Amino acid sequence: MSVRPRISFARQVLILQVGVVVVVAVLGYGLVAWMLDGRLRDQYGQRALTVARTVAVDPEISDAVADGDPGHIVQDRAERVRVRTGALFVVVTDNRGIRFSHPNPLELGRHVSTDPSDALAGREVVRVERGTLGLSARGKVPLYGRDGRILGEVSVGFDARAIDQELGQLLREMSLFVAGAVLLGVFASAAIGRRLKRQTLGFEPYELVELVHEREAVLHGVGEGVVAVDTAGRIAVCNDEASRLLGVTPEAGTPAGDLAPEGTLRDVLTGEREAANLFVTAGERVLVVNRREVRRHRRDLGAVITLRDRTDLETLARELDSVSTLFDALRAQRHEYANRLHTLSGLLQLGHSEEAADYIGTLMEDAARRAPAPDNLPDPLSDPYLRAFLSAKAAVAAEKGVRLDIGAGSFVPGRVADPLDVTTVVGNLVDNAVEAARLGRRRPARVEVELLGDGRDLHVTVTDSGDGLPDGLRDAVFDDGVSTRDIAAGRSRGLGLGLARRTARAREGDVRFVEAGSDGSAGSGAVAVARLPGVLGAEAMR
Numbered sequence: 001m002s003v004r005p006r007i008s009f010a011r012q013v014l015i016l017q018v019g020v021v022v023v024v025a026v027l028g029y030g031l032v033a034w035m036l037d038g039r040l041r042d043q044y045g046q047r048a049l050t051v052a053r054t055v056a057v058d059p060e061i062s063d064a065v066a067d068g069d070p071g072h073i074v075q076d077r078a079e080r081v082r083v084r085t086g087a088l089f090v091v092v093t094d095n096r097g098i099r100f101s102h103p104n105p106l107e108l109g110r111h112v113s114t115d116p117s118d119a120l121a122g123r124e125v126v127r128v129e130r131g132t133l134g135l136s137a138r139g140k141v142p143l144y145g146r147d148g149r150i151l152g153e154v155s156v157g158f159d160a161r162a163i164d165q166e167l168g169q170l171l172r173e174m175s176l177f178v179a180g181a182v183l184l185g186v187f188a189s190a191a192i193g194r195r196l197k198r199q200t201l202g203f204e205p206y207e208l209v210e211l212v213h214e215r216e217a218v219l220h221g222v223g224e225g226v227v228a229v230d231t232a233g234r235i236a237v238c239n240d241e242a243s244r245l246l247g248v249t250p251e252a253g254t255p256a257g258d259l260a261p262e263g264t265l266r267d268v269l270t271g272e273r274e275a276a277n278l279f280v281t282a283g284e285r286v287l288v289v290n291r292r293e294v295r296r297h298r299r300d301l302g303a304v305i306t307l308r309d310r311t312d313l314e315t316l317a318r319e320l321d322s323v324s325t326l327f328d329a330l331r332a333q334r335h336e337y338a339n340r341l342h343t344l345s346g347l348l349q350l351g352h353s354e355e356a357a358d359y360i361g362t363l364m365e366d367a368a369r370r371a372p373a374p375d376n377l378p379d380p381l382s383d384p385y386l387r388a389f390l391s392a393k394a395a396v397a398a399e400k401g402v403r404l405d406i407g408a409g410s411f412v413p414g415r416v417a418d419p420l421d422v423t424t425v426v427g428n429l430v431d432n433a434v435e436a437a438r439l440g441r442r443r444p445a446r447v448e449v450e451l452l453g454d455g456r457d458l459h460v461t462v463t464d465s466g467d468g469l470p471d472g473l474r475d476a477v478f479d480d481g482v483s484t485r486d487i488a489a490g491r492s493r494g495l496g497l498g499l500a501r502r503t504a505r506a507r508e509g510d511v512r513f514v515e516a517g518s519d520g521s522a523g524s525g526a527v528a529v530a531r532l533p534g535v536l537g538a539e540a541m542r
Contacts, residue, residue, distance in 0.1 A: 417535060
């Protein structure tokens with residue numbers, strides 16, 4: 001069980017983002033301040049160096065220094081330069097470092113407070129040093145005489161406090177920008193937090209994790225197949241049961257149409273057809289399919305398709321239907337035989353032996369017209385399962401008023417090795433033909449089944465006396481939901497023929513309808529032919 005955090009996720013994100021913004025702003029502020037300080041000190045140093053160069057090239061100053069400056073010319077001119085440039089000091093010395101100028105007259109004639117050796121050696125220097133007037137950015141250049149000799153140095157300095165004041169002004173202006181950036185970051189972080197909360201429907205991350213775990217448990221724990229499709233027709237969710245029923249394990253984002261071949265099921269998955277308890281076939285399975293569109297806050301989110309496996313129930317229902325039909329046939333025959341026995345008993349009790357003999361003859365003629373018993377089926381059908389199956393179908397057809405005959409050209413020498421596929425294909429074709437003959441206008445209603453063994457393959461032809469298939473329906477009857485019983489009303493689920501074809505094609509065979517008369521059955525209704533490879537035993541090849 002997860003523990004609810006004390007601070008909500010949105011607030012945690014806000015605090016983290018604000019912290020990041022503040023840290024980045026402070027680091028940026030410090031970096032810019034450091035760069036500005038270094039650049040300002042360099043600028044003031046270069047300014048001092050430029051002023052020093054200007055003083056050093058003044059010939060009056062160099063001549064006065066060479067003569068020992070008896071008239072204090074150097075002091076006068078240096079002070080005027082200092083005032084004009086705003087420098088802290090303009091100091092001119094001889095080659096020993098003795099001052100000829102200084103803002104404080106008391107310092108004249110004294111040795112400079114900083115080392116003049118670099119300038120006296122002919123090198124220009126830019127430094128930040130502390131002297132008698134405090135810390136300053138200063139530039140030092142050599143002072144040359146007319147003969148090119150170094151007479152002394154010129155040192156010009158600008159007060160470091162001026163640098164600090166300018167830096168402070170720049171930093172105050174930059175502080176406003178940094179503060180604005182931080183406020184903007186805070187507001188943006190708060191907006192992101194609110195948007196994140198809306199997108200997660202107000203759920204915290206730990207709640208989303210629990211929802212995902214619960215969804216996985218539900219999707220993969222239910223007994224139905226569940227397929228979720230987004231608005232673009234791509235697979236969003238497909239649980240284990242759906243993968244088993246469809247025979248594929250799709251990745252998220254796979255087009256829904258790739259999960260099934262062309263047909264009703266594919267139309268439901270792609271949204272081309274609605275489905276409410278629709279019976280379809282997928283391979284050899286019979287599925288009940290439902291499709292529900294999903295909307296939230298007037299927004300389309302896709303659709304959910306549920307799949308229920310009804311293969312076993314459908315098979316059981318067919319078997320029960322056959323048993324019920326046989327039971328009804330036996331019950332009707334029992335009543336019929338009881339009536340006939342009562343009639344025969346009455347004739348014998350009254351002494352009408354000749355009438356009783358004639359009545360027995362009539363009963364025998366009627367029995368000859370009925371469907372053949374298992375022992376009277378053609379000898380070429382040697383498989384007992386096949387003989388019993390056709391005998392049962394003949395009894396069911398007879399109860400519906402349809403005569404089921406075995407074609408004279410039938411020849412199946414071997415045993416059936418796969419009775420389930422044979423039952424599925426032959427049974428569905430015979431049931432369809434019996435219904436067509438019963439509902440047709442021709443009388444007597446007949447169905448003829450011809451079976452031919454070719455090695456291990458079984459060829460089946462089923463011909464009925466019905467009204468035939470409508471134009472253009474020869475292939476459509478194999479689609480899910482299309483029935484030959486009542487095409488206009490669509491009252492049948494129409495799965496039998498589609499299941500028969502899929503079963504045959506799974507064995508690389510086929511089931512199809514041909515033109516009446518193309519197989520010699522002129523005047524018939526519909527003619528269905530099937531090829532079932534490998535359903536007969538190996539002895540059929542000998």
